[in-house]
Amino acid sequence: MAVIKMKKLSVFAHRRDADKLLRRLMRLRCVELRKTELNEDEALKPCGDEAKCAEIEKRIGRVSEAITLLSKYSEKKKGLSSSRISVRLDKFRTDGSYTRAISIVDEALKINARIAELNSEETKQKTLLSTLAPWRTYELPLDHEGTEKTVIIPITIPPSVSDERIEEALGDTAGSASRVGGDKTVSCFALICHRGSEDEALRKLSNLGMLKAPFDGLKGTAAQIMGSVKKRLSLILAEKEKCEKRLRELAKDIELLEILYDAEGTALVAERSKEKLAMTELCILLEGWIPENETERVQAALSKFRCASEIEDPGEDEEPPVLLKNNFFARTFEWVLGMYSYPKYGSFDPTFIMSIFYFIIFGLMFADVGYGFILTVACFGAIKLLNPKKGMRNFLAMFGYCGISSMIMGVLFGAYFGNMPQAFAENMLGIEGATSTMQTAVLFDPLVDPMSFLIISLAMGGVHLIAGMAVQFYILCKKGEWIDALCDIATWWLTFAGIGLAVLFPWGKYVAIAGVASIVLTGGRHEKNVIMKLAKGLLALYGIVNYAADLLSYSRILALGLAASVIAQVVNTMGTMGGPNIVGFLMMVVIFIIGHLLNLVINVLGTFVHASRLQYIEFFGKFFEDGGKPFTPEEPSDKYTTEQ
Amino acid sequence: MTFMEFFTGLFTGNNLALTGAAVAAIVAGMGSAKGVGMVGEASTGLMMEDPSKFGKALILQALPGTQGIYGLITAFVIILKMGLLGTPVTLTLGEGAFLLFAAMPIAIVGYFSAIKQARVAAAGINLIGKHPGEVGKAITAAALVETYAIFALLVSLLPILFFTPGA
Structure with a gap:
């Protein structure tokens, strides 16, 4: 039950030690850095690299995307018993796990993009398949343009329109429509007419809800195209399955990505905290607050570095941060x-x-x-x-x-x-008047008294x-x-x-x-x-x-x-x-x-x-x-x- | 049946008491519904910018909801005293009026305090939009308004709890 006394810490260290020093202090979890005041005329310059921070942030974004993706494929369900992994982040960076984790992220995201591609193609092919389905009995190639004298145009007409009405509509136009297929939603016709009179025929039929079939760029008969579409669909399915299998394999190493996430997160904290430091050509100046009872730990950590440090009481006009100390x-x-x-x-x-x-x-x-x-x-x-x-x-x-x-x-x-x-x-037990007579209170019932x-x-x-x-x-x-x-x-x-x-x-x-x-x-x-x-x-x-x-x-x-x-x-x-x-x-x-x-x-x-x-x-x-x-x-x- | 018979038949002690229960639940409930709705609108606006503040906004949104609960409690205690959930008792006209009057504080204060509290809570939503760390202050400010609903609940509840039909 006390507000812990704070000490002011100032450290001068070699610039090349900066990263290592910051990480060491972060691990102690008892140093709050404060922004070093810079005077214009002094040799001290602000330290910190916005571009590097942004780069790390982007990487963290990718890692977290990959984790969300792979956790869907992970067999090990992150249920109630998910406990945090105990690691040493510095070792993680040096023993090759880091590069492996990065390559897993890259691969997982690449596969994910491929799956998205496949999904959109699948939708496209399925739409085509359903458009072609009523035409499967039409034996001419869809791109068939007719003969020298005649034109053949595949058209669709709502199924409510009878053949007689079509004939009636065409009237004396030199052409006829013959039914070639259809289903519940649409009837399919091949419109055969003399070259030159097709526009007239189409105009006459358009009153009946006629549409030209959307077959631009399709070659071969409907049945042939449907066959190849089905083949393509099964290929897509197979590739998707392969992708998902690979993702399931990658998901086995999801723990590695979680460590990577924290490794990058830690790097970001270190990089961000550099913004609070000041530097010269060769040195950095670090200022911060430490709790009084942690001075020895901080000193011991600093003694491993070649640096000059000073720990002093806060000045009169300074407002140190507040740390409370209480029992469990x-x-x-x-x-x-x-x-x-x-x-x-x-x-x-x-x-x-x-x-x-x-x-x-x-x-x-x-x-x-x-x-x-x-x-x-x-x-x-x-x-x-x-x-x-x-x-x-x-x-x-x-x-x-x-x-x-x-x-x-x-x-x-x-x-x-x-x-x-x-x-x-x-x-439930049928004891008459229990709600008013049964007494469970040691003192009294607040509703009664x-x-x-x-x-x-x-x-x-x-x-x-x-x-x-x-x-x-x-x-x-x-x-x-x-x-x-x-x-x-x-x-x-x-x-x-x-x-x-x-x-x-x-x-x-x-x-x-x-x-x-x-x-x-x-x-x-x-x-x-x-x-x-x-x-x-x-x-x-x-x-x-x-x-x-x-x-x-x-x-x-x-x-x-x-x-x-x-x-x-x-x-x-x-x-x-x-x-x-x-x-x-x-x-x-x-x-x-x-x-x-x-x-x-x-x-x-x-x-x-x-x-x-x-x-x-x-x-x-x-x-x-x-x-x-x-x-x-x-x-x-x-x-x-x-x-x- | 003459009009007078109908009229006196309507004005029984039990009907007056039931009116009290209904008014407590209706008026205080209306205030809470309006209040929770107001804060809900404000918090939905905040969600558009930052969905992660949902938990904090939810606490603020729930605050004006308590007046409706107080109304419900009062209504329920009146219903219990009337014996509607067990053996019904016949109340005199005076006893019915007693319970009706007792329901007034929570009905009226509940209604207005819920709406006023909602305005403070909605302002609190704006506060946590800018300073998420200040949610404690936003909650405290809104909770100050609730004090008067609580007092009204006590004033409603104590006479009803001490009330014994036929005594």
């Missing part, structure tokens, strides 16, 4: 803090205190053994099976812990998927608010401003304690009056004028409204708790309506699964949002100094691999 439990809540803002460098890290309150409040808002169990098993199961990256792992672990809290609170307030045991007992739960919610809020004030008290005392701590915070505690005591003992009200008096008397201590002092003091008393509003805000714990259990009750009532028979039982299983999963999702979202809000507004509002920039060290790419 609170660490998983850091991202909740991050969603609001990281604390300013050098200020108080509230993650640990927040995590405890978050844990309890989440449980109270979503008190249910069943839902909590599903949440915990799903989250920790996902961590176990998927081996996710750090961010995702913390995200899942946090909800896993919150599920445990839900289970504990669920036992106390007797919720097992809402009132599932009661509903089951009453409607919401006032007690409201009191618990507000009490929780009171503890949370006082904890927030205590943190501020601590911060002020640490800064040496203990007068402010006493006047602005302790006076309120005295007032709160007085109000609490007044409920229990008659003399308590004097404590409360003393508290209020102390607030009024000290509230205006920074003013010089006596009247202003008093006015400011009275104004300080107005703060009671804020505290009351903050406290009432915690009634949402009750509201969200009721929301979850009432919806669960709806599901249980609907699910058990069918009664104790097979249909009723099947209906129950289906409704329970769908309904309770839906309720789980809705309420996890709602509870997450409102539990966070209580931290952000009510708790952090008391003391938090925001605006810290999270520490983001340069790291190797690890989408598929982990560095050994």
Whole structure:
């Protein structure tokens, strides 16, 4: 529970070592580079090569395309148990795997392009085949132009038109149409007429929906062409199969491509981070931040290089990035803090205190053994099976812990998927009145006694608010401003304690009056004028409204708790309506699964949002100094691999 | 049947209570439907540029949906109290009116807060379009509006939960 102290690192090294040095520092995962300030007149020039970055990016694009392609052909299904491969990227570059992976990418993409070509040709040939199908009984070659005196034109006419109507339409034109084929959609005719009168014949027929058959460039009879098209199609199919077989073979090495992806990704990070360096003819200057506790590791790594390095404290006007240090439990809540803002460098890290309150409040808002169990098993199961990256792992672990809290609170307030045991007992086992008499709660059922739960919610809020004030008290005392701590915070505690005591003992009200008096008397201590002092003091008393509003805000714990259990009750009532028979039982299983999963999702979202809000507004509002920039060290790419 | 008989037959305690349940579900549900729709439109616009922000946008879109759920909860608790899912009870006119009035806070506040919350959430969608890291602030800003729907839910729910027919 602390913001880690940062040190400023500056390194002068040989330019030819730049790549190796950067990669070594990236592997340490504890150096965040910062852009070196360049003065115009100095010999330092910006380092970094935009063209090279673009080239690597293009390669990464190709690799990722190849991975998507080959994963379709991979036999090893990337199912739930996909864990990341452990490799050494520098070895990968030198032992020939790199060139092999590159050649696999090239070949896979080439084959893919060929398959696309074949597919488009296949479509074309199939269209031709279906156009020719009605003509297969037509015995003349399609390009046959007729004799010296006559012309033969293959035409199509809608099948609804009868032969008589065609003859009628042609009338006294010197020509006739003879039926040569056709199917359900079209009738095929050969129009035979005298040379010179074909235009007239076509014009007369066009009223009947006649079209000239689209046979430009085709040679031979329809049957012959269809034969060769079929042959071509089978060749295409064979080649496609061959291509796919080859892709399946290549897919066996998909792991190599995944390593390549990370190798190139790492190269890109290194190249991009060069943009932050400065260089001279022979040297590079590297500046960055390292956590204080990592200085030795960094120094040990640097000692392998011929370089000059310096590690110093940050200057007054510098704003180092923020890295938090927390125990295994609170660490998983850091991202909740991050969603609001990281604390300013050098200020108080509230993650640990927040995590405890978050844990309890989440449980109270979503008190249910069943839902909590599903949440915990799903989250920790996902961590176990998927081996996710750090961010995702913390995200899942946090909800896993919150599920445990839900289970504990669920036992106390007797919720097992809402009132599932009661509903089951009453409607499926036939125990009369079980929903109103059966008791599963250790303490009480919030639906029966919401006032007690409201009191618990507000009490929780009171503890949370006082904890927030205590943190501020601590911060002020640490800064040496203990007068402010006493006047602005302790006076309120005295007032709160007085109000609490007044409920229990008659003399308590004097404590409360003393508290209020102390607030009024000290509230205006920074003013010089006596009247202003008093006015400011009275104004300080107005703060009671804020505290009351903050406290009432915690009634949402009750509201969200009721929301979850009432919806669960709806599901249980609907699910058990069918009664104790097979249909009723099947209906129950289906409704329970769908309904309770839906309720789980809705309420996890709602509870997450409102539990966070209580931290952000009510708790952090008391003391938090925001605006810290999270520490983001340069790291190797690890989408598929982990560095050994 | 005279008109008066029809009229008095319509105005039973049970009908008034059922009206309360219906109003809670209808009005709050309408507000949520409108609100979720508004944020949905904004987030679809964002998807056109960057589909990878779907998850973040979805959280914001779901936020104005809770008022409808609160309305549903209130309606359901009224229905439970009327015994419609078990042995029905006969409510007096006064008892029915009691449940109808109790449903008003979540119906009215639910409707307006869902729409106002949707406007904040839609603005939040624009925010995450430019700064994806600020999704926490966008959610918090929208969640602040929800406070009043939650208070209204409590004010609706507590009298109904403490209500015993015939007492």
